[in-house]
Amino acid sequence: MTLDRTRDALTQLFYRGGSIVLFVLLWQLACSAGLAPETFVASPVVIVETLWSYILDGSLYRHSVVSLSRAFYGFILAVAVAVPLGFMLGGWFKSFERIMGPLLTFLGQFNPFALFSVFLLLFGIGEVSKVAMIFWVAIWPVLFNAALGVRTVDPLHVKLARSMGMGRIRLLWKIVIPSSASFLFSGLRLAAATAFFMLIPAEMMGASRGLGWLIINAQVNYQIPKLYTGTLVIVVFGLLIDLLFKLLEKKVVVWKEAKVL
Amino acid sequence: MAAEFGQLSPAGAGAPGATGVMGAFEPPKSLEEKEAQSFSRRVMSWYGIIAFLALWQIGPWLGLFDARFIPPFSEVLKDGWILIRTGEFFIHVATSAQRALLGLFGAIAVGVPCGVCLAGFFPRVTRFLNPLLSLLGSINPFALFPLFILLFGVGEVAKFAIIFWSALFPVLNFTIYGVVNVEPILVKAARSMGADRGQIFWKVILPGSIPSIFTGFKMGATVAFLFLIAAEMLSATAGMGYMIHNASVNNYIPRIYLGVLGIALMGMGMSVLINRLEGLLMSYKEEAAAS
Numbered sequence: 001m002t003l004d005r006t007r008d009a010l011t012q013l014f015y016r017g018g019s020i021v022l023f024v025l026l027w028q029l030a031c032s033a034g035l036a037p038e039t040f041v042a043s044p045v046v047i048v049e050t051l052w053s054y055i056l057d058g059s060l061y062r063h064s065v066v067s068l069s070r071a072f073y074g075f076i077l078a079v080a081v082a083v084p085l086g087f088m089l090g091g092w093f094k095s096f097e098r099i100m101g102p103l104l105t106f107l108g109q110f111n112p113f114a115l116f117s118v119f120l121l122l123f124g125i126g127e128v129s130k131v132a133m134i135f136w137v138a139i140w141p142v143l144f145n146a147a148l149g150v151r152t153v154d155p156l157h158v159k160l161a162r163s164m165g166m167g168r169i170r171l172l173w174k175i176v177i178p179s180s181a182s183f184l185f186s187g188l189r190l191a192a193a194t195a196f197f198m199l200i201p202a203e204m205m206g207a208s209r210g211l212g213w214l215i216i217n218a219q220v221n222y223q224i225p226k227l228y229t230g231t232l233v234i235v236v237f238g239l240l241i242d243l244l245f246k247l248l249e250k251k252v253v254v255w256k257e258a259k260v261l
Numbered sequence: 262m263a264a265e266f267g268q269l270s271p272a273g274a275g276a277p278g279a280t281g282v283m284g285a286f287e288p289p290k291s292l293e294e295k296e297a298q299s300f301s302r303r304v305m306s307w308y309g310i311i312a313f314l315a316l317w318q319i320g321p322w323l324g325l326f327d328a329r330f331i332p333p334f335s336e337v338l339k340d341g342w343i344l345i346r347t348g349e350f351f352i353h354v355a356t357s358a359q360r361a362l363l364g365l366f367g368a369i370a371v372g373v374p375c376g377v378c379l380a381g382f383f384p385r386v387t388r389f390l391n392p393l394l395s396l397l398g399s400i401n402p403f404a405l406f407p408l409f410i411l412l413f414g415v416g417e418v419a420k421f422a423i424i425f426w427s428a429l430f431p432v433l434n435f436t437i438y439g440v441v442n443v444e445p446i447l448v449k450a451a452r453s454m455g456a457d458r459g460q461i462f463w464k465v466i467l468p469g470s471i472p473s474i475f476t477g478f479k480m481g482a483t484v485a486f487l488f489l490i491a492a493e494m495l496s497a498t499a500g501m502g503y504m505i506h507n508a509s510v511n512n513y514i515p516r517i518y519l520g521v522l523g524i525a526l527m528g529m530g531m532s533v534l535i536n537r538l539e540g541l542l543m544s545y546k547e548e549a550a551a552s
Contacts, residue, residue: 019393040411103309109525113490113502117509117517121330200403201491212403219407231404238399 042225047232050225060233067199067210068237070127074134075195079188082139086146086187087176097147108140112198116205130202137198138191145187149180181253189245196241200234211237332515337522340515350523356499357489358527360417364424365478365485368432371425372481373474376436381466387437394437398430402488406495415496420489427488431480439473440466475539482535486528501527 024044030036031043042050054060089097089104116133123129153176161175177184203212211234218226314334321328344350379387402423409426413419443466451465493502501524508516 015388019390099309109528111490111524114505114521114524234404235400
């Protein structure tokens, strides 16, 4: 019985991480055997060494804090604008949705890189243009998911609540927000991922600190291990942000399981 | 419904950002809603866009914003007309479209057969490789930009590689997801009626995974356009990204806005095209509903 369970756990582990471990091993072997040219490919061991030295001298912490705070400001601004707008779009005011829906869809198609030139023009090359770019990309997932969430609220619940004399504010708070919460959360998760995603090119285009700058600086100075280390750090942060929002959703949206039962 | 939405995207399918950035606004339509979509309603849906353009046009005149930084819409159109007359506009559009399509088709040509074969014939291998594939898909392609430039230079090959790489993972991951998640009852039913492996593959698994595969196409196309512009801004001598970059370097403001609008329209056209194609291929769905 316990043997079976350990075997199951091992199989699970094998399927979960086996391929990644294998990939890293092959990579290391290829580097050690000289199959991969050192000028282009840094071996995992070198990457970990570089990473460790960055952690020790504190530069990793410095760059991460700068990058994360930029992403955070853009994200928070986007959420503050998009959630109310999304609720209005989702059905609070029917005509508002009909008029604004197509326009917002069109605006959502605007390529963030194309707009970066515009943002530079309007806000200069400082922090504001970076935050504006992150704001721009983070706003759409929240907006559209909030609208979708409101639209999927069971009309029966709304009618029931209204017939029991619930006011508009309480209706929003007690019915609309809880029933659309899982959509809202997937919007938030997507927006956070997008914000961090766009942060990197924004920092590549003009910054003196941050993870994107780290990479572009490594490229300009032809420091290959640094390049790979920066990429690794960005990947890890992306995964962590995703995980954080998944956990947060589980903590906040506790009533979701009850529905399935 | 909510749970379904959550499952819609396989973990780390390509660039997470791209869907959100350019995700189309498609409200789920009920039957009554479709019937009620009369002429006046369709006209109404243009009001917002027209009002936006009107505001853009008269904004500088009203003193809302500076015409040097946000030139009125008519100036943008005028510049567009100049470029169309000289034919330069079509060169940019064609170059960009060619690059995006080449990368996207490359990704489809590799991703779909690989995904179908992996998930269809080697389910264990697929399960083993899945974490690696989603990890690779979740690597920010921007972080890889410098690497691609080191490996492939700054020419067409590098642009193709960037677009191919970024579009490959959404296509591949959604294909695998679609094949793995084909309704098991359908497969069992076909098997119990004596279908052999080939028949099950062609008649059940492939049609069953088409919706997911098309979701992958859409995400791949969105991502391809996103990175096309970024790649063209880094280094190019033609294309929409180059047009914007060049205009921005030369401080020719109306052309920046022209480029922004042009790219948005191109992206929208692409998604319409893919939706049409999906409608054509998915015609069996309606037949099934009618019978």
